[in-house]
Amino acid sequence: MSGIFNLISCNSNQNKTENTSNSSTSTDSASTTNTAASSDSFTSAKSFGKLKDGTEMQQYTLTNKKGTKAIFTNYGARWVSFLIRDKDDKIIDVVAGFKDAAAYEASTEPYFGATIGRVGNRIAKGRFTLDGKEYKLFTNNGSNTLHGGKKGFQAVVWQANQKDDHTLEFTYLSKDGEENFPGNLNVKVTYALTDDNELTIDYEATTNKKTPVNLTNHAFFNLNGEGSGTILNHVLQINADRYTPVDANLIPTGKIEPVAGTPFDFRERKPIGTNINEKNEQLKNGGGFDHNYVLNENKAPGLNMAARVKGDKSGIIMDVLTLEPGLQFYSGNFMQGKNTFKSGAKDDYRTAFCLETQHFPDAPNQPNFPSILLEPGEKYQTRTVYKFFCR
Incomplete structure (x- = not known):
């Protein structure tokens, strides 16, 4: 590919749920019990306020050279902030979030920075069939199930274990029947910050019953800084020749279509806002961009370059690399200015975007999409890296 994938930095397939991906790194938290704790010899834990039920939450900080x-924070195994220097050597926070756990719990948008599961994205009509049995889920997105249901992984307390300045693990046991998904699912999410400003996210899971699994992170980014205004002038490139069109309920139609000749063509770099207001049925359905891209496959094993995006004011560039086959690009179309970020700014319309690595939406009901079924005895493993630099 050409364009911004060729920029030089400045100074400042889940390889499918066959679970054979080569991934592993660490983050901050360990144990399969669902309690808020951090007991290793090293920790940066500080109070992050309390939930409505009085449970004390913690925040953890990773640093590099x-x-x-x-x-x-262990509330939702959530990415709260990423503080980095811009082209003018000013430190800015490029991840949108809130000041404490109570603000996350009260937010009208529950997914800021969270680990998403047990199944990320949408499941049509909140139903899927597995080995002849139909499972009915809570429908929290019109007639569909979104990001795990009524109480997905973003709303639970994870066990935290900080290894050192660079590595943090979160673990959670999603019990059999939780949100009506089958099987006890043991999940570990490991965040690691390298000295090259890479934030690596490793996901692992095992189950005692066959179950669908599709984990991701729902960070909202503004590379000019949280609360700095529109993201429509950010320059984006996505390594995808195809995408999965959706119906009016944002459920994939089952087709996989080329991006060529459509507003969804980000194969060459362009500002996010270039085509966002065109008359197009898919843009109308999503209220803008809220679609899954079918990433072009690697020619060699390892992480695949999924996307690159550059803040037009800050000069900060973010690369997204992954083992996943898909990438959900969301342009902040449902942000309504109802919540206050930690910077004091409101979460106004299209002032942040998401690039969520994933398997495809509604995969349990789409036989031509890559499977997200995890079997007992298998291990779900996948990795995504967000790498930051400036120009």
Whole structure:
């Protein structure tokens, strides 16, 4: 590919749920019990306020030699902040989020920065059939199930275990029947910050019953800084020749179509807002961009370049690399200014975007999509890296 994938940095297939991906790194938290704790010898834990039920939450900070800081909380195994220097050597926070756990719990948008599961994205009509049995899920997105149901992984307390300045693990046991999904699912999410300003996210899971699994992170980014205004002038490139069109309920039609000749063509770099207001049925259905891209396959094993995006004011560039086959690009179409970020700014319309690595939406009901079924005895493993630099 050409365009911004060729920029030089400045100074400052889940390889499918066959679970054979080569991934592993660490983050901050360990154990399969669902309690808020951190008991290892090293920890950066600080209070992050309390939930409505009085449970005390913690925040954890990873740092590197460049002075970059990544901040997380065990409420939702959530990415809260990423503090990095821009082209003018000013430290800015490029991850949108809130000041404490109570603000996350009260938000009208529950997914900021969260680990998403047990199944990320939408399941049509909240139903799927597995080995002849129909499973009915809570429908929290019109007639569909979105991001795990009524109480997905974003709304639970994870066990935290910080290994060192660079590595943080979160673990959670999703019990058999939780949100009506089958099987006890043991999940581990590991965040690691490298000295090259890479934030690596490793996901692992095992189950005692066959179950669908599709984990991702729902960070909202503004590379000019949280609360700095529109993201429509950010320059984006996506390594995908095809995408999965959706119906009016944002459920894939089952087709996989070329992006060529459509507003969804980001194969060459362009500002996010270039085609966002065109008359197009798919843009109308999503209220803008809210679609899954079918990533072009690697010619060699390893992480695949999924996307690159550049903040037009800050000069900060973010690469997204992954083992996943899909990438959900969301242009902040449902942000309504109802919540207050930690910077004091409101979460106004299209002031942040998401690039969520994933298997395809509604995969349990789409036989031509890559499977997300995890079998007992298998291990779900996948990795995504967000790499930051400037120009």
